[in-house]
Amino acid sequence: MINQMMTVVQKRTIAKDTVEMVLQGSTISFVEPGQFVHIRIGTGFSHMLRRPISIANVDGQEQTITVIFKVIGQGTEELQNVSIGSSLDVLLGCGTSYPVQGLELRRALLIGGGIGVPPLYYLAKELRKKGVQVTSILGFQSKENVFYEEEFKNLGACHIVTDDGSYGWHGNVNTVIDSEQIPFDYFFSCGPLGMLRAVSTKLIGQPGYISIEERMGCGIGACYACVVPAKDGKGFRKICKDGPVFPAGEVVL
C-alpha cells in the first residue's frame, strides 16, 4: 500500500448509477488484479472513513488506474461529483490479489455480479497476457445496469445474465453455469454475498478464488473491522489485508 494523491483524468457514466473513473498517479505499476484503493472522500471531517473500491484496470504507460463504482450513498455520490483535474487522496494497492503469476492454468472462468464485475476485468486482461483462455459470466439486476460487455467480449466468451431477463440470460450466474457447463481449471468470482454463496456451493471442490466485501475502518489490517470467520472454525481473516481475495473454501460466507 502507498498513500498517493491521484488526479481524476477521466470520468463517465457507463450504466445506471455506475461511474467509470480514471485516476493518474506516480507509482502504480505494483498494483495487481483483485487489489483495491481506499479513497478519502471530501475534506476535513466530512467523511471519517475512506471508501474501498476495486481496481478495474491499470495502464502502466499512462500511470493510471481505472475504478468503476456504483452510486449508492453519500460517499459514492460525492465521489462521482469530483471534477476532472482535481486530486483524490488514495491508499493504493490495498489487500491481496488473484495469484495470476503463481497459478498453472489454461482456462479460467470469471463469475462477477454487479459491482463485483470491475476487478475481474483487470484480472481477465492479466490472464489473457499469460495466454489463459477466459470465459466470463456477468450478472446484473437489469439491462440498464449492464456495463463492460464489449470489454469482456474482447478477451473471450462473455455471458450476460440479468435478474429480470431484460438483457442476455434470464436468471442468475448459476443459471449460466448450469446450462453451459463451461470447462475451467480455476474459477474467479466477485460479487454480492448471496451470489458468492451460491457460486461456492455450486462449484464446491473446484479450485478457485473469491473476493468479498465488508465495511472497513483502516483498510490496512489494523482495526479488526472487516473480519470474516475462517472455515477451520477457529481462526478468522481480515478482508482488507488477508483478502479481499481468498481461495475458495477458506472463509465462511
Next chain:
Amino acid sequence: MINQMMTVVQKRTIAKDTVEMVLQGSTISFVEPGQFVHIRIGTGFSHMLRRPISIANVDGQEQTITVIFKVIGQGTEELQNVSIGSSLDVLLGCGTSYPVQGLELRRALLIGGGIGVPPLYYLAKELRKKGVQVTSILGFQSKENVFYEEEFKNLGACHIVTDDGSYGWHGNVNTVIDSEQIPFDYFFSCGPLGMLRAVSTKLIGQPGYISIEERMGCGIGACYACVVPAKDGKGFRKICKDGPVFPAGEVVL
C-alpha cells in the same frame, strides 16, 4: 433578512490577510449601512455556525454587495478560498442600521478600527448622498493592515492612525480625536471592544452610534447567544437583532 444564494463576482486582497469580496444577488436594495450578512461556510456540517460579516458597500445597479473581512480562523480562511463564480448561502440584511435617514445632521465623525472599518464605508457614502460632511479616523495595527484610505478620502477628510506609527498618525483613534478636535453633530464608531470603550469614554455625552460584535448562533434574534447588557442595569440587547448598531450609551461595553 432574506436568505439568498449570492454569486462571488470579485475577490481581491486589499491589505494583510484582508479580503474584499463582491457578492451578486437578486434582491439587495433594502440593505442599509451597519447591517451584516450571516454567511454559511462550506457545505454539509463542515461549519455548523454561520459567520457574521458587515456590509461594506452596496451597488443597487449591479445588485451587488461588498464585504471586507480579515482571515483570522478556519471560517474566514475557507471564505477567502471560495472561487469567483461560486455561490454562497447568505442571510442578507441582518441587524439594525445606522439611522441615516432619521437623523438631522451636517457633520459626521466616523471612527473605525481594523475590521470595524468596512461598515463605515457604506455609511460614509450614504451620508454624503444626504449632503453630510464626513470626517473619518481609521485605526489599524500597522501600515500593512491599512485599507480603503483612498475610498474614504474621496468622501471627506480621512485620518489614518497606526498602533506602531508605521503609517499616518502614531497611536490610536483617540490620539487623533484629542489633537484634531474635529467638530461633529454625530459620531459613528465600529471596531474592537477596547477601541469602542475608549471612544465612548472620550466622547461621553455626545450623540453617536456604535456597532459591536459578539459570537453568534442564529443571527436573527432567536437564540440569545449574542446579548449585551443594557445600560439601565436590568435589560439586555441582542446584538444580531437589536444591534449591531446601538445609540452610544445604550449598552454596557
Next chain:
Amino acid sequence: MIELSTSIAGLTLKNPVMPASGCFGFGKEYGQYYDLNQLGAIIIKAATKDARYGNQTPRVAETASGMLNAIGLQNPGVEAIVEQELPFLQSYETPIIANVAGSTVEEYVYVASRLAKTKAVQALELNISCPNVKEGGVQFGTDPVLASNVTESVKEVCGDVPLFVKLSPNVSDIAEIAKAVEAAGADGLSMINTLTGMTIHLPSKKPLLANKTGGLSGPAIKPIAVRMIYEVRQQVTIPIIGMGGITSAEDVLEFLLAGANAVAVGTANFLDPFVCPKIIEALPDVLHEFGFESVDQAIGKGHERGYEYISRT
C-alpha cells in the same frame, strides 16, 4: 397520500416536526420568515420564575459537526412570557409546548403551574437537564430520585396539560431515569438535551465559553441520541419527542424507527432558518421511499420483532 399527523400524550400534531427549545426563541423571529402553522408544534425557550440574564458571553462555539452553547437559561421570567410572548404564538393553530426550568422543586412547580393555567400552552416540557446553570437543572436529571420527585410535584399542578420530561444524556443509565419519571407520572419524554463539553481557545489558553463548559448539540451527537431513544423505548411506554442532531427528513425517519413519536430540531435552525418547513416538505417522500404510508407506521420499527407502542392516550 402519506399521513404525517400523529398524536403524543393526547396532543394531535399535524406532523411530527417541531423546533427544539432554546433554538427558536418564542417564535417571533422565525415567524417573520415563514408561516408557523406549517410546524407540528413549537417548543419555546425555557421559562424560569424570575427573569434571568444568563451567562456571560461568548456563549456559543463551533465544534466538529456540532456546537457548544452556554446561554444559561436567559429568559424574561414566566410572567413576562405569558403576557408578552405567548399572545403572538396563540395567533397560530400550532400547539405550543413550554419548556419549564428552575433551580428548586418549588420554582419548577411555580413555573409549571403558572403556564398550565394559561390556555395558551398545550403541553409542558420539564427541563431537568440544562447543563449550563450552576444550580438545579442537570442535577435533577442525573439522579433518578430527584428526577422522580420533581416530576411528581410538577405533575400535580399540571391539570389537563400533558407533561413531557426532558432527559439529560450526561448519565450512566438513561433508561433508569426514564423509568423513574414515567413511574412518577410523566406523560412523555423529550430526549436528548445537550452533552456537556468544552473547547479551549488556543490564543488565550482559556476555555472559549465564558461559562467554560457548554452543551454540545448538532449532528455530532446524533448517534448518542438515537442509541438513548432506542434504549429507553424498550423500557418505557410513554411517547418520546426525539432530538439531537436532526437536519433532514431521513434523520427524522431514523428517530422514528428508534422509537421517537415526534421530533424536535435545534441547532440545524442556525445553519438554515428554513430547515423545519423543508424537513416537513421532504418527509412524505422519504417515508414513502422506505415503505411507510404514515408517520405512525414507522414509529419503533427499528426494533427487533417490531416495537409495540402502547399509547396511553
Next chain:
Amino acid sequence: MIELSTSIAGLTLKNPVMPASGCFGFGKEYGQYYDLNQLGAIIIKAATKDARYGNQTPRVAETASGMLNAIGLQNPGVEAIVEQELPFLQSYETPIIANVAGSTVEEYVYVASRLAKTKAVQALELNISCPNVKEGGVQFGTDPVLASNVTESVKEVCGDVPLFVKLSPNVSDIAEIAKAVEAAGADGLSMINTLTGMTIHLPSKKPLLANKTGGLSGPAIKPIAVRMIYEVRQQVTIPIIGMGGITSAEDVLEFLLAGANAVAVGTANFLDPFVCPKIIEALPDVLHEFGFESVDQAIGKGHERGYEYISRT
C-alpha cells in the same frame, strides 16, 4: 529547540503522541509505512485471557465527524500476544502500553499479571470502559466501587509496571470514578473511551451495526473529551493520557492545556495512516506559535491560576 519529551508515571516519552488502543493493532501494519520509533509510545489492542472473535460484522459505521465501532475486543488472547505480537514491537525503542480487558476481576488480574511479567511492556492500560461487550468492560467503568476494586486487584500484580486506568465517558460524574481509581492506586488515567451510540440503516430499518450499538469516536466527541479531562484534572493529581477526536497538533495542545500529560490518537489513523508522525512533526511549531518552549510548559495551562501538576514520580 522545543522540548517535546515528557514523562508520565515514571515513563519517559520522547514526545507526548501515541496511537490509541484498538486503532493501531499490534503495530505491524503501520510499521510497514513509517518508523515506529517516531512515536512517543504505542498503545496496543486490548488483550483478554483467551482468544476472542469479537462481534459480528458490520462492525463500523460512519457518523457526522465521527464513527461507531463495535469490534468486541477481538484479539488472539494474552499468551499469543506476548509470544507472537510483542517481539516485533520490542525491536523498537518506543515504549509499549498494553491494553488489558476482561469480563471478571479475575480475568483482568490474570491478563495484567501475564503482561506485567514480560519485559516487553512498559505500562498497562486497564480498559474498564469498553462499551462493545456484553459482560465486564463498561460496567466496571461506570460504578466507582467496582472501578476501585478492579484497579486495586490489578495494581497488586503489576509490580513496577505503571497502571493507567482507561475511563468511560458514559457516566454521570467522571471525576468521581477518577478519584476512586486514583485512591485505589492507579498511576495514571487514560480518557476518554468511546461514547455509546447507534445508527439505524434506513433501507433495512435495523441498527446498522450487527452489535446494534457501538462506540462513538472521532472529532465529534472532542469537546466532551476536553471537558472531562479539564474536570478530572482539577480533582486528581496522577497523569492523564488524553484522547478523543485528536487529528492535529493544535488538538494536542488543546488537550495539554486541559490537563492531559500525553495524548493518544485513534480514529484519525483511519483517515490518514500517517497522522501520528505528521502531528509529531507539526507539534514544535504549534507549541512555539502559542508561546510554549516545551510540552511540559503547556500541561494544564488552560486552568485558571494555572493548574499545579503534582507529579508522583
